Amino acid sequence: KRPKNFPPGPPILPVLGNILNLSLENPLKDFEKLRKSYGNVYSLFIGPKPAVVINGMNVIKEALMTKANDFSGRPQDLFVNDITKRKGVILADYGPSWREHRRFALMTLRNFGLGKNSMEERIHGEIKHIINTLEKSIGKSLTPQVMFHNAASNIICQVLFGTRYEYDDEFIRVIVRCFTENAKITNGPWTMLYDSVPIVRKLPLPFTKAFKNAETCQSLANRLVTEHKKTRVPGEPRDFVDCYLDELDKRGSDGSSFSEEQLIMYALDLHFAGTDTTSNTLLTGFLYLMTNPHIQERCQQEIDKVLEGKEWVGFDDRHNMPYVQAVIHEVQRIANTVPLSVFHCTTKDTELMGYSIPKGTMIIPNLTSVLNEEGQWKFPHEFNPENFLNDQGEFVKPEAFMPFSAGPRMCLGEGLARMELFLITVTLLRKFKFIWPEDAGEPDYTPVYGVTLTPKPYYMKVQLRATQ
Numbered sequence: 001k002r003p004k005n006f007p008p009g010p011p012i013l014p015v016l017g018n019i020l021n022l023s024l025e026n027p028l029k030d031f032e033k034l035r036k037s038y039g040n041v042y043s044l045f046i047g048p049k050p051a052v053v054i055n056g057m058n059v060i061k062e063a064l065m066t067k068a069n070d071f072s073g074r075p076q077d078l079f080v081n082d083i084t085k086r087k088g089v090i091l092a093d094y095g096p097s098w099r100e101h102r103r104f105a106l107m108t109l110r111n112f113g114l115g116k117n118s119m120e121e122r123i124h125g126e127i128k129h130i131i132n133t134l135e136k137s138i139g140k141s142l143t144p145q146v147m148f149h150n151a152a153s154n155i156i157c158q159v160l161f162g163t164r165y166e167y168d169d170e171f172i173r174v175i176v177r178c179f180t181e182n183a184k185i186t187n188g189p190w191t192m193l194y195d196s197v198p199i200v201r202k203l204p205l206p207f208t209k210a211f212k213n214a215e216t217c218q219s220l221a222n223r224l225v226t227e228h229k230k231t232r233v234p235g236e237p238r239d240f241v242d243c244y245l246d247e248l249d250k251r252g253s254d255g256s257s258f259s260e261e262q263l264i265m266y267a268l269d270l271h272f273a274g275t276d277t278t279s280n281t282l283l284t285g286f287l288y289l290m291t292n293p294h295i296q297e298r299c300q301q302e303i304d305k306v307l308e309g310k311e312w313v314g315f316d317d318r319h320n321m322p323y324v325q326a327v328i329h330e331v332q333r334i335a336n337t338v339p340l341s342v343f344h345c346t347t348k349d350t351e352l353m354g355y356s357i358p359k360g361t362m363i364i365p366n367l368t369s370v371l372n373e374e375g376q377w378k379f380p381h382e383f384n385p386e387n388f389l390n391d392q393g394e395f396v397k398p399e400a401f402m403p404f405s406a407g408p409r410m411c412l413g414e415g416l417a418r419m420e421l422f423l424i425t426v427t428l429l430r431k432f433k434f435i436w437p438e439d440a441g442e443p444d445y446t447p448v449y450g451v452t453l454t455p456k457p458y459y460m461k462v463q464l465r466a467t468q
């Protein structure tokens, strides 16, 4: 039974709770149906566990910003916690270890050039490799999935480990495969079973593959940290790992939350968070740009005009490219790369929109419901850059633009992600024309569901632009 004054929801079955109400293929449609029946705040039982799904900009802002202290914790008894050994930052509960590590990452990302030229240079360095790959395919069709995943992985790898990998290198192939597989397994049926029926956890069921993948990643990261320890000069950090090792020296064994094991899981957290997100957003972007050639051409006209005579695009050039900015934001809105997140209520009986939420309740902010919320967007259900342009053709960002979430747990890589999306999209559109191959049939925009939404694999044709 639902507790007193708990948000409403569909009838609860014994043992299973409401899991039959959700399609495992893609529960986002079911979440939307339930919102229509029960309102912006409703509850579901994942097996025996109560969860409250929150929808729409106002409720999500109320929970994640106004009541951030109550709703910024992460559940600690799920599959994802076991996979990450309760270390790292993404899944850390709201407390001193999370706070210290988050602050450290933000500071280090800033010191390594976020907002400064050196980060731009690193991204441009990687773009050269994307261009090489595309140039080899001029006039032919290629599948861009692996290329964009590797590029995003390399950019964050340079920040973390000071190195990039050739696209056919074993390290990058293995790690990107593990990340993409685990992103899908984590939101799959076996994980749902793992989370709701603890006695199955030790059984050799398909979720064991995710543990194997996690171990593979950990041993790769461990190897990199060991190499860093041999070659580093204390006080002269080359990258994130060196900075963390300096911090460990400084803190000693004073009972601080910093440790070598933390470093390994933390680096993997950042690597994962920075790879699958940015690459899937880029993949969505190029899918829509190919199938909307008039939008692609209008971007190219603006890019040519603003960059005339310039060798490189800089991040600051975005201020002179309102249309391109609108397109990239619209891509992020429609890509909806991180559709849901998971918190838990950390304080006793909190009130939310008139309902009472007991401590420990899982809270699922449905970011999808904000990115296509009626009343917040001119065209909530179609790909249309006008969503980010005012009547004068100037770029405007509606308040409901929340692909990075909101509040204290919002994406800590937003700055890096935005820089990557802008520099990569503009440089590639300036040089190439992207064409939906004639024999590719009708485009299928339905994404594949997981921790991140992924466009279905597609082919692209590239031509050098006449201006190049």
Ligand code: HEM
Pocket: 089, 090, 091, 102, 156, 269, 270, 273, 274, 275, 277, 278, 281, 337, 338, 340, 341, 342, 403, 404, 405, 408, 409, 410, 411, 412, 413, 414, 416, 417
């Ligand atoms: C287009 C690209 C990206 C999107 C759409 C995105 C989106 C998000 C969202 C929605 C969250 C909140 C998730 C939640 O509360 O469960 C998040 C958290 C996070 N993101 Fe990103 N992200 C992107 C790129 C990046 C990059 C490049 C990095 C790496 C530096 C990164 C690192 C993180 C981390 C570490 C967190 C967890 C923060 C915390 O719990 O305190 N993200 N991201």
